[in-house]
Amino acid sequence: MKNVVDVKELTKRFGELVAVDHINFEVRKSEFFGFLGPNGAGKTTTIRILTGLSKPTEGRVSVLGLDINSRIVEAKRHIGVVPEISNLYDEFSAIDNLLFMAQLYGVPRTQRRKRAEGLLKTFGLYERKNNLFRTFSRGMKRALTIAAALIHNPEILFLDEPTVGLDVVAARSLRNLIGNLHQQGIAIFLTTHYLEEADLLCDRVAILVKGRIIKIDTPKALKAAAEEESVIEFSFGREISELIEDLSNKLPEVKIATVDHNKLRIYGGAPTEVYDSVFSFAKGKGIKIQSINSIKPTLEDAFIKITGLSPIVMAIEKGGK
Amino acid sequence: MWRDSLRGIYYIALKDMRTYYLKPPSLSWGIVFPLAWILAFYLRNPRGFEELVPGLIAMTILFSTTAAEAVVINFELRLGSLERLLLAPISLPVVLLGKVLGGTIFGLMMTTVITIVSIVVLGLHPNFLYLILIIIPSLLVFSSLGSLLCVLVKEVFEAQTLLNLPRFIMIFLCGVVYPVSAMPTALQYLAYIMPLTYTVDGLRHSFSIASSTMVFTDTLVLIGFFILFIVPAIKLLYKKFE
Numbered sequence: 001m002k003n004v005v006d007v008k009e010l011t012k013r014f015g016e017l018v019a020v021d022h023i024n025f026e027v028r029k030s031e032f033f034g035f036l037g038p039n040g041a042g043k044t045t046t047i048r049i050l051t052g053l054s055k056p057t058e059g060r061v062s063v064l065g066l067d068i069n070s071r072i073v074e075a076k077r078h079i080g081v082v083p084e085i086s087n088l089y090d091e092f093s094a095i096d097n098l099l100f101m102a103q104l105y106g107v108p109r110t111q112r113r114k115r116a117e118g119l120l121k122t123f124g125l126y127e128r129k130n131n132l133f134r135t136f137s138r139g140m141k142r143a144l145t146i147a148a149a150l151i152h153n154p155e156i157l158f159l160d161e162p163t164v165g166l167d168v169v170a171a172r173s174l175r176n177l178i179g180n181l182h183q184q185g186i187a188i189f190l191t192t193h194y195l196e197e198a199d200l201l202c203d204r205v206a207i208l209v210k211g212r213i214i215k216i217d218t219p220k221a222l223k224a225a226a227e228e229e230s231v232i233e234f235s236f237g238r239e240i241s242e243l244i245e246d247l248s249n250k251l252p253e254v255k256i257a258t259v260d261h262n263k264l265r266i267y268g269g270a271p272t273e274v275y276d277s278v279f280s281f282a283k284g285k286g287i288k289i290q291s292i293n294s295i296k297p298t299l300e301d302a303f304i305k306i307t308g309l310s311p312i313v314m315a316i317e318k319g320g321k
Numbered sequence: 322m323w324r325d326s327l328r329g330i331y332y333i334a335l336k337d338m339r340t341y342y343l344k345p346p347s348l349s350w351g352i353v354f355p356l357a358w359i360l361a362f363y364l365r366n367p368r369g370f371e372e373l374v375p376g377l378i379a380m381t382i383l384f385s386t387t388a389a390e391a392v393v394i395n396f397e398l399r400l401g402s403l404e405r406l407l408l409a410p411i412s413l414p415v416v417l418l419g420k421v422l423g424g425t426i427f428g429l430m431m432t433t434v435i436t437i438v439s440i441v442v443l444g445l446h447p448n449f450l451y452l453i454l455i456i457i458p459s460l461l462v463f464s465s466l467g468s469l470l471c472v473l474v475k476e477v478f479e480a481q482t483l484l485n486l487p488r489f490i491m492i493f494l495c496g497v498v499y500p501v502s503a504m505p506t507a508l509q510y511l512a513y514i515m516p517l518t519y520t521v522d523g524l525r526h527s528f529s530i531a532s533s534t535m536v537f538t539d540t541l542v543l544i545g546f547f548i549l550f551i552v553p554a555i556k557l558l559y560k561k562f563e
């Protein structure tokens with residue numbers, strides 16, 4: 001078995017709505033694969049199909065070499081899943097939640113407690129092992145949900161936006177933990193709408209927009225594609241969002257995206273021409289230019305170039321669930 | 322495969338016992354309600370109370386098995402904990418059977434208590450084999466009926482309301498209080514399409530009180546009802562995960 005996940009022409013419809021539209025990809029052995037896309041792109045729908053919680057409308061999917069339509073139960077023995085929502089049992093303590101999962105997954109009786117306690121230690125929750133799940137902070141809940149997904153030593157771990165709603169510190173520590181898991185050889189399928197997260201963790205990233213995969217590549221290659229053209233960031237003395245259209249008309253061959261209420265980035269075009277146009281535009285409108293930066297493209301810039309979506313789409317955070 | 326399934330059913334049932342059934346609301350709904358009901362009848366007519374024992378046991382079976390069904394299914398569907406169970410290497414029927422078994426085990430505990438207390442207090446001599454042949458399938462029937470009604474609806478409160486309907490209709494029509502044979506013919510027909518009638522009939526037989534069919538017939542009919550309820554319940558639950 002070369003690939004741990006193989007997806008061919010996968011489509012999922014909900015009535016009229018096409019949530020996932022003929023996507024193709026594979027996750028290789030021990031690979032860290034990212035699914036990057038804005039809200040409603042179809043990330044969760046895809047993960048639910050891959051983990052047997054939902055049925056494909058069309059297409060073929062195999063996980064660990066097993067067809068999910070006929071042999072999903074077998075496949076689930078070696079799959080770990082961290083759902084979008086931390087859905088362990090509120091009324092169970094941390095250790096009891098893990099022990100229950102161990103029972104369900106058929107971890108041998110003599111190993112259950114040892115494994116559960118080991119995971120609690122790894123995730124820094126050992127001191128709180130007898131506390132009820134509902135008394136945990138959001139970050140602790142997330143961590144325990146990941147621990148629960150690992151109780152049976154899966155070969156592949158699916159994570160649906162694991163760091164949504166966590167503060168910077170908690171998100172960083174969780175990312176470290178996930179990175180460490182990958183170091184140990186476990187394949188990881190992660191969905192996210194944080195570009196930095198995908199950039200930091202993933203070996204390859206699929207960019208998903210409106211149910212379609214627009215591009216699959218390494219973060220490095222995606223950024224290289226963006227580097228082919230210049231990215232210049234301008235800061236203005238005041239709000240400029242209403243004026244963007246005017247500017248676009250002056251510079252038809254470039255892509256303009258707002259970064260902030262008074263900041264915008266211009267992708268592509270010959271730099272001198274861009275400078276000239278923006279200066280004369282600003283002068284004409286009586287707006288001060290506060291600063292100009294030539295930017296090293298981030299994955300975000302690559303994303304904008306590839307998808308044509310404004311970074312705002314990705315920046316509007318869901319605030320957590 | 323089989324071992325995985327059985328293990329799944331067992332641990333889900335066990336978990337539900339811990340989290341839902343052995344809690345005050347289920348305990349009171351499962352046992353206090355039938356007791357209060359029967360006490361009312363006893364106070365009205367203390368003599369001939371033996372006649373009411375099959376009805377009391379039948380009611381305990383009915384109420385205890387369905388005591389927490391709405392919570393274990395609809396609530397867990399809402400919270401996503403049912404999904405968590407489905408992430409494990411077990412199939413969806415196994416999850417539902419685990420839920421049904423949880424209700425059955427709880428019902429068995431309640432029913433055993435009520436039965437033994439009745440037998441001891443009233444000095445009765447039932448046929449214990451018959452009792453088992455009736456009580457176990459009945460518990461499965463009403464637990465699966467509860468699960469069927471629960472997957473028919475979305476909300477916990479809808480499920481609870483929907484569950485009350487068959488509960489009360491069956492109490493009145495199935496011989497719990499008045500013998501079926503003493504009812505108008507039209508109602509008798511109605512009684513014979515309801516599972517509780519066969520529970521009461523079989524229990525009456527077990528206590529050597531006049532009954533209409535053989536115990537084995539009652540058992541077979543009850544097993545039929547179990548299949549009739551559990552199969553569509555599984556189908557409907559599959560629909561929720563399409």
Ligand SMILES: Nc1ncnc2c1ncn2[C@@H]1O[C@H](COP(=O)(O)OP(=O)(O)OP(=O)(O)O)[C@@H](O)[C@H]1O
Pocket residue numbers: 014017018019037038039040041042043044045046193
């Ligand atoms: N059960 C369902 N019934 C109907 N439509 C659904 C269902 N589940 C998802 N959808 C629709 O499918 C589309 C994709 O949703 P999905 O949850 O997969 O997006 P996502 O990429 O996970 O978004 P988010 O970042 O918000 O989690 C959305 O338009 C959503 O409304």
Ligand SMILES: [Mg+2]
Pocket residue numbers: 043044045084160
């Ligand atoms: Mg999602």
